[in-house]
Amino acid sequence: MPPRAPAAPPAETPLASIVRAIVGIPTVSFREQGVMAAVRAFAEARGLAYTEDAFGNGYVTYRKGRAVRGARPLVLGAHTDHPxxxxxxxxxxxxxxxxxxxxxxxxxxxxxxxxxxxxxxxxxxxxxxxxxxxxxxxxxxxxxxxxxxxxxxxxxxxxxxxxxDVAECRIRGRIVEARQCDDLIGAVAVLATLDRLVARGIEGYVVGSFTRAEESGLLGAAAAAGGRTLPEDALVVAVECSSMAGGRAKQGDGPIIRVGDYGHIFSPDMTLWMFRLAMEMQQADPKFKFQRKLMDGGTTEATAYDFMGYETGAACVALGNYHNMGEDNRIAAETVNLDDIDGLAELFVRMAQDTKRHGAMRATSAKRWGEIGREAGVRLKAGG
Ligand SMILES: [Zn+2]
Known part of the structure; x- marks a missing residue:
């Protein structure tokens, strides 16, 4: 028998195809089953496990390589409903x-x-x-x-x-105009991350979390956090489309590391970790853009995860026409920038490879500031 040729690695799915497949699926709070079915099909096509919790939230698990033993799982959570x-x-x-x-x-x-x-x-x-x-x-x-x-x-x-009755999905240049960007584009960013991990054969432990009824009060995330359905040691990132108006973020200026929301800020260690990794990505490739913003135009599921004791951060892309509120009190399609979604997925891929450095960054900085403090003490006593 001839030796079996090694299976070719699966190709990465173009981001625009994932956008087209997901963003137009009709959904509202408590009626997210169309999105869940698409997420399940997406996972199964890539050999990934899809499960649901007792509340109907969906989870896709990616786990590959020896290095992930003992590593903290990265949970990327998007919500699947829209007003x-x-x-x-x-x-x-x-x-x-x-x-x-x-x-x-x-x-x-x-x-x-x-x-x-x-x-x-x-x-x-x-x-x-x-x-x-x-x-x-x-x-x-x-x-x-x-x-x-x-x-x-x-x-x-x-x-x-x-x-x-606005565009379900129209892509013009780099701009996506769609009725339900919030938060099906968040779901797209998580799916694109999983797709790239599979295609690139990257070692890592990532759970894509797809929650329900966020627009009715973070219900899916609150039930998941309260029911402890996420691993206790997870590093949780709430993934959103967030109104450009809150935080003065700009479309096309890259994905946003979100430090907080309308009423709350998230883990400084998560923000530090995400920020340093993004800086390293930018040093390696000056074309990689990112922003670091509060984004206080609305609340996010990170608030529920954080208050329930999970180590939590957040990330988003800048959203135009938030909740379909266009100019002159007219309903309009929401907008996002494709490059921002692409950058967000790349940041997540990098985070998936570097979970062990979360926490270590605080220790490194603490050590450095200890040294600075000692030198400062000597100089201050010496008068300059
Ligand atoms: Zn929303």
Whole structure:
């Protein structure tokens, strides 16, 4: 028998293909099953294990090589929902819709929504005639709680999704315009990382975590953290699309190491580790860009993980038209930059290879500052 040729390593999937496959899948809080099915298929196509916890959050595990024994797993977590309506009742052409997520109630009236059935296929088109809003402003505005709509085409029934009728996914140059960048682009960044680890045969221990109902109050992440479904010694990174308005970040200036959110900051050791690795990547390749920002335009799942005792950091890409809120109170597709997503995946690949240096960086810096302190003491006593 001829010797078996070694199997060719699988090729890396172009980032734009992963974006196209994932970002248009209709989803809202509690109705993320289409995204979960795509994540499962993506994992299985690459020989990776896909599991779900009791709350329906999905996990894809990558574990390769001897070096990962005793190493802390890197958990990259993205959420799989996006703000949108669910049809509560349909009588003739009249639809009553409930909203899940945070959008300013000055938006929505007169906008069109596309109706999707359980299978994720479009089955109708409706126009919003009235917006229902919360009584009190919640942090930044009165928010949409529901709507009345008139069916203009096709059909709709209770339980269908009704999502803004803007581009599901359009790529122009380096800009992705899509209805649901937040946070399906986060999910894309995690999937692209897993894809590159597999294709490059890199040794490492990474868990992609795909959570539910973030837009309804970080529910999937809170349940996962409370249920201790992540490894206790995990290094957790919440991966998001975050409003450019919070943090003055710029699209195209690279992925963002996110130090905190609206109300909380995350582990300094995680930020230090991510920042130093990004600096090393930039020294090796001056074309690699990154930013380090607070991004306090919203909250992130990192808050839930951190308060529940996990070693937690965060990363994101700068998002335009946050939660579909475009100019002049008109609903619009969200935007992100492809190069920022690519840079984020590369940063994660690097982190996957270097988890052992997390923590050691603090010790190294402490030692160095000890030496500086001793020299400073001598100089100060000597008068200069
Ligand atoms: Zn969001």
């Amino acid at each position: 949108g309506f669910v049809v509560e009742s349909a009588r003739g052409k009249r639809l009553d819709l409930a909203f899940r997520g945070g959008v300013d109630a000055r938006y929505g009236k007169g906008e069109r929504v596309r109706v999707y059935g359980e299978d994720g296929n479009s089955r109708g088109l409706a126009r919003i005639t009235r917006i229902l809003a919360s009584d009190a402003p919640n942090r930044w505005a009165r928010r949409i709680t529901g709507a009345a709509a008139t069916l203009e085409e096709g059909e709709a029934s209770a339980g269908d999704l009704a999502l803004w």
